[in-house]
Amino acid sequence: MKRIKIKDLLAHGEVGAKVTVKGWIRTFRSNRFIALNDGSTINNLQAVVDFENTDEDLLKRLTTSAAVAIDGEVVESQGKGQSIEIVVEKIEILGDADPDEYPLQPKRHSLEFLREKAHLRPRTQVMSAVYRVRNALAYGIHKFFNEKGFLYMHTPIITGSDAEGAGEMFRVTNFDPLNPPKTEDGEVDYKEDFFGKAVNLSVSGQLEAEVGAMSMGEVYTFGPTFRAENSNTSRHLAEFWMIEPEMAFYDLDDNMDLAEEMIKYLIDFAMEQCPDDLKFLDQRYAQEQKGKPQNERSDLGLLERLDFVSKNDFERLTYTEAIEVLKRSKPFKKGKFKYPVDWGIDLQSEHERYLVEKEYKKPVILTDYPKDIKSFYMKQNDDGKTVRAMDVLFPGIGEIIGGSQREESYDKLLTRMNEMGVPQEELWWYLELRKFGTAPHSGFGLGFERIVLFVTGMGNIRDVIPFPRAPKSAEF
Ligand code: ATP
Numbered sequence: 267m268k269r270i271k272i273k274d275l276l277a278h279g280e281v282g283a284k285v286t287v288k289g290w291i292r293t294f295r296s297n298r299f300i301a302l303n304d305g306s307t308i309n310n311l312q313a314v315v316d317f318e319n320t321d322e323d324l325l326k327r328l329t330t331s332a333a334v335a336i337d338g339e340v341v342e343s344q345g346k347g348q349s350i351e352i353v354v355e356k357i358e359i360l361g362d363a364d365p366d367e368y369p370l371q372p373k374r375h376s377l378e379f380l381r382e383k384a385h386l387r388p389r390t391q392v393m394s395a396v397y398r399v400r401n402a403l404a405y406g407i408h409k410f411f412n413e414k415g416f417l418y419m420h421t422p423i424i425t426g427s428d429a430e431g432a433g434e435m436f437r438v439t440n441f442d443p444l445n446p447p448k449t450e451d452g453e454v455d456y457k458e459d460f461f462g463k464a465v466n467l468s469v470s471g472q473l474e475a476e477v478g479a480m481s482m483g484e485v486y487t488f489g490p491t492f493r494a495e496n497s498n499t500s501r502h503l504a505e506f507w508m509i510e511p512e513m514a515f516y517d518l519d520d521n522m523d524l525a526e527e528m529i530k531y532l533i534d535f536a537m538e539q540c541p542d543d544l545k546f547l548d549q550r551y552a553q554e555q556k557g558k559p560q561n562e563r564s565d566l567g568l569l570e571r572l573d574f575v576s577k578n579d580f581e582r583l584t585y586t587e588a589i590e591v592l593k594r595s596k597p598f599k600k601g602k603f604k605y606p607v608d609w610g611i612d613l614q615s616e617h618e619r620y621l622v623e624k625e626y627k628k629p630v631i632l633t634d635y636p637k638d639i640k641s642f643y644m645k646q647n648d649d650g651k652t653v654r655a656m657d658v659l660f661p662g663i664g665e666i667i668g669g670s671q672r673e674e675s676y677d678k679l680l681t682r683m684n685e686m687g688v689p690q691e692e693l694w695w696y697l698e699l700r701k702f703g704t705a706p707h708s709g710f711g712l713g714f715e716r717i718v719l720f721v722t723g724m725g726n727i728r729d730v731i732p733f734p735r736a737p738k739s740a741e742f
């Protein structure tokens with residue numbers, strides 16, 4: 267018999283049908299009830315064993331996480347919550363899981379503990395729910411942009427450009443690090459890195475995506491991104507995924523509109539695709555909130571929050587206005603912010619979260635940041651001090667999107683690159699885009715794991731990617 271997935275069986279199974287299911291045992295109770303899961307859904311299928319007529323050795327092997335194939339008949343379920351279950355006719359053990367050694371028991375483990383078991387944690391309800399939501403969001407991204415006529419563009423992973431100029435690149439070498447080539451001064455000759463060129467893993471696909479925008483009009487890239495972050499926070503990884511649309515003939519307002527529309531689309535899409543997973547995560551979120559001090563609790567449940575964000579306009583204000591708001595705020599006056607607030611600072615997560623969670627109680631888009639804390643490629647405002655940047659700030663996280671209108675003037679861009687020490691020799695092609703048919707254009711970067719964090723209500727970015735790459739978590 268052909269195997270049927272548990273998700274399909276629970277949705278469409280007809281009483282009386284004979285079926286084959288395969289999966290891993292979540293629990294086996296009273297020598298009788300198997301809760302079986304195959305990863306297709308958060309819901310388990312109940313398979314009822316006739317223990318009196320089943321070999322005792324076989325019963326002993328029905329342990330948590332053993333892999334089994336079951337033939338059975340679909341019957342109406344006696345239990346609550348589920349309409350059907352199966353009565354086991356034949357059971358085959360595909361792979362045992364010795365209960366004395368198997369590390370994950372049905373009781374709830376801490377997420378920290380599960381991180382050390384990245385190869386087994388997708389068998390837990392919480393992680394499997396997160397991965398399915400992650401998958402839906404990735405699908406939603408391609409769907410959203412393709413429906414809008416954007417072209418999906420692959421940008422290089424090995425590159426010579428450091429878009430952010432923040433010095434957070436992982437270098438790529440193809441020489442033996444213990445025996446590196448040396449310059450005449452005896453220094454490591456990094457120019458020998460990659461067939462004679464210094465290269466690194468991409469920190470952003472933006473500069474190359476601009477090439478796409480300035481020829482194809484509207485493009486996006488969605489690829490792995492690498493940053494040698496030494497910050498050990500709950501929102502940074504050394505390897506993450508970024509969605510970067512880049513559009514010709516868009517100004518900053520068009521850019522903000524697109525970002526807002528995209529986020530709302532993604533939230534709606536995840537709710538439509540993963541109702542059961544999100545219901546489970548909503549309950550989990552509610553429990554987590556209970557354990558927090560009153561002033562740190564979210565006013566809304568997870569699903570309520572998703573619904574709210576998808577239905578309400580984001581607040582839009584300038585960086586300069588935001589600094590004024592922060593200076594008038596209670597935590598500022600009472601000295602509760604850890605980092606000082608003054609015009610010119612790069613906002614910290616605590617400031618961003620204050621604006622979102624306490625002041626406006628909705629997502630916030632800040633624009634027109636001081637040019638000295640932003641990258642060289644952003645379009646300069648006439649005030650000589652600020653650039654047409656935008657950051658989208660979300661509750662619980664802070665920044666989830668950074669973007670801008672790009673500088674389209676060759677002269678202004680060149681001057682800014684020189685001021686900031688950005689090497690022209692490497693970015694000559696980027697400059698040439700401003701020499702031949704330059705045009706206003708804009709784009710942004712959405713950290714994929716940050717939107718997954720928001721939609722799943724998880725607290726740590728290490729728990730929304732299958733194999734987190736961060737300091738102290740490189741075991742896998
Ligand atoms: P942050 O202020 O959080 O360090 P950033 O301003 O350095 O972020 P950008 O260069 O603006 O980040 O990158 C665009 C987006 O990529 C960010 O808004 C964020 O969502 C995501 N992002 C940046 N760095 C990381 C990281 N180390 N891990 C996960 N996502 C990241």
Ligand code: MG
């Ligand atoms: Mg950063």
Ligand code: MG
Binds near residue numbers: 665668
């Ligand atoms: Mg930032």
Ligand code: MG
Binds near residue numbers: 657665667668
């Ligand atoms: Mg940013």
